[in-house]
Structure formats: structure tokens, C-alpha cells
Amino acid sequence: MKPFEYHKPQNKKNAIELAGKTTMYISGGTNLVDLMKKHIHEPDKLVDLTEAISSEITVEKNGARIGAMLSNTALAENENIKTDYPLLSKAILKGASPQIRNMASTGGNLLQRTRCPYFYDTTMPCNKRNPGSGCSAIKGFSRMSAVIGYSNHCVAVHPSDMCVALVALDAKVEILNTTGETEIIDFINFHRLPGDTPQKDNNLPEGAIITAIEIPRNSFNSNFEYLKIRDRESYAFALISVAAALVLSGNTIKDARLASGGVAHKPWRWSKAESFLKNKEATEENFRQAAEIAVADITPLKDNKFKAPMLTGAIQQALLNCLSNN
């Protein structure tokens, strides 16, 4: 690790005052400490946010508000979240391990970096780590890579499970920028596609901090599923994951949400499939067609062609589980 100065501001205003080109924030440290050990991030100044931002959670009539410092465990185990936003609980509990979830913060989870193996291997070219050096995954081993929204500069996927549920639930990200203003960013616009600047994972302005996540009130708490497929059954990142949620009136679908992890540089919403499902009957045949609509848009790479049938099956199964799980 490169030497660094350590700061622990007591409020968010003091935190942003410390922002600068070589400053980085730290919350749970589960991603950043690892990246610093590997010299992938080398801040000169490390700003500990644990006392500067809130870890409070409130669930009220119009929605939920989650302080960015709340741990992944505390969020997933919160009784109100379990009853009103159970999809979020389920997605979080499918990620990492109990120890890591205890440490990881809500804000840090959004900003965790990709798990593309070449990003972590500093002996290999990688445009995300070292812009302009090339992408090793495109010509190399692309089994874990994206199937949609990638560019010829980067084919990495965003690794979070929690974010897949948040994008499905139309969440919003509250941030504090370096001029001291609070901004709200729709979750779906928070993360970005790689284009020709894959070094940028998201649209958070430089030096800004995430202060809270908001989720509007919805009725997706009875028919939902988070299905995650991975190389081992626990403590592994997703090959494919699907967040599905339905609002039913009798057997008619009044509203649908469908999102995936393990497919793109950002948590991905399958909006065409969602519109198709609206006002249709909740039948196996309609679920099959919705899955086909989603999968029609993907273009797998050399080593991840298996993701097409896997995704088709996962979407169908997740939708079916919405009817029986709860």
C-alpha cells in the first residue's frame, strides 16, 4: 500500500472540504482496502466517512430513506424493509458473506468496482484501470463479462446484487457535491455504460459523496424474486441474476419490474419485457415470451454464449417464483 494521510471528519460538510484529485473516501473498506493493497487505488489522503454521514433508516408512507453509512446487514435485516421491500433484503443476502455484509455500507456497495479478473491483475492491460492500455478481456477470457451495453473498450459487468434490486425498485441516489449542494440522481442513471471512458463507472460528480438512497412506496412486496446463478451456491459473484416483481390483480399483471446483474456495466432494466407483461395474464407462456423479448437484445461474447439460455431460463423461473414464493 502507498502511504497516505488519514482524516476522520465529523460531518459531511467537513468531508467534502477534504475532496481533491488524490483524495478518496472510505466507508466499510471491503473493496477499497483490497484495491489499495493491490496499488489499483493509491490515495494520498483517505477520508473516513463513518462518522460524517448518516446510518439512519426511515420507512414511511411515501417511501424509504436509507442513510448511506447503514451496513448491508442492518439494511437487509430491518423489519420494515423485510415487509415493505423484501426484494431488496433478498438481493443483499445473496451477496458476499455475513462478515462482509456487516462491514459494507449502502453507499460503498453502489461504488464497488468491477470484479473483471484483468482489472485486478496489474500486469495485464485494462482500460478501466489504465485508460488507453487496451482491454484484456475482449481477446482473453470473457466468460464472466457483459452481454449487453458493452463497448470495444470494456466488457466488464457491475458486480453488485443490492443495486439490481434498487434499479428494479426505481430508487434514487442522494448526493452532496463539492459545492455543498444536494442532488438527486435516478438510480437507473447513476451507473453508466463504458463507451470510450470505461475508467468512469458512474455519474457521481468528482469529489461528491453519496448521503442516502430513497425508494418510493410501491406494491412489489408480495410477488417478487431475486434469483442468482453462480459458480458456487454461496459467497460468489453472479454469473446471471434476475430481480423480478409483479403487481397482480387476480391473475392480471398490473405492473412488472425486471432487472439483471451479471449482464452489463450497470444494473440492467429489461424495460421492453416489462411493458410486454403489463396487463397480460400471469401465465408460463407470457413469462416465456417476456424472457425471449429480453434475451433478443443481448450479444454474448466469445466465452459467454452460455449466458443467453441461462438468462432465458432465469427470467422465466424468477417470474414463476413471483407467483409461488410468497
Add this chain to the structure above:
Amino acid sequence: MKINHSYSRRFFIKSSSAFAALAFIPLTVRSFFNEVKEKYFVKKQKIPLSVSINKKEYQLEVDTRTTLLDLLRENIGLTGTKKGCDHGQCGACTVHIDGDRNLSCLTLAVMLPGREITTIEGLADGDKLHPMQEAFIENDGFQCGYCTPGQIMSAVACVKEGHTGSVEEIKEYMSGNLCRCAAYNGITKSIQQIAT
């Protein structure tokens, strides 16, 4: 072609006089170099730290880069906590912070003032082992023993959290602790025994 690797006497005399000359670089040049170094390289930062480990207070001075795992093993000499991967992937370094299980390899020591840390050394009550330690012995919860301190710390937390409803639940909530010897059945049995 024969390559001669030995250095000639002439080369030796020349180069040693060059090194000797370095000693005479004027002080001004040296201080200029130090100034440049200070400007472009961040110095190691050592800061005072008071932490509470196994109910004992420690006053230390640590490099900001020190992880809790290295603090325990290198600075304090509590070597019960093990370093498996040093990257959050194995659970061997699991300790309790304010009663919750955490990975000490991904925790910076400087972030810890005011928190209570418990390691495997703090689990027993004097000579009396913690019931989970007894259970691991009874149920063959280990073979080589390297992952065991982390497994036991995680197991104690798993019971406290109440994630022991079924074998499947125990396995899911113990998945953050890998065992190269695959003593998993004994570990699960130990936890079941304590939970009931």
C-alpha cells in the same frame, strides 16, 4: 562466444571513486532533493491509536496502512487470528468488532478507536474454553486447524444472530469461512450442538 562476467580492476577503481564522490555532494543539493521528495512522495504517516482488544486497552503508534489483522499479529503479538488470503476471500481473519463478525484483513486499524475487538484469544474464560471451542473439539470441527480461529469466531456470531434454523441455513451463514481441509460437517455439527 565467451561472455566475460567479471568486472575489471579498472572498472572497480573508477566506480568506487564515483561513489566516494557522492558523499561530497553539497548539503544544499541534498536538502533540495529532500524538498522534492517531500513534495512528490507522501511520507509514511504514523498516528497514535488507542484500541481495546479482548477488554484490554492498548496505546500504540501505527502506520496508517496497518490492517487490524497485521496490528494483532505483528504489533501486539496476538497470532491466533490467521491470515489466509489477506483479500476478504476466506474468513480466516474473522474477529468480532462490537460483537459483530468482521474481516480484520480489510479493516484499517486507524478506523477503530472506541470500538471493542474480540479475537479468538478473548473467547475462553481463563482456562475454561468457550462452549463453541469445546464443541469443535468434540465434533472434529477441524483438521489442520488453520481456518479454525476464524471458523469459531464466525460460528459464535452465527449462533448469536440466530441463523441456525437448519443445516442449510447454517451452511449459508458460514459460507464466508472456507476450510481447505473440508471439515465442514464437523463445523456444522458443532454449531448445531451449541444452538440447541
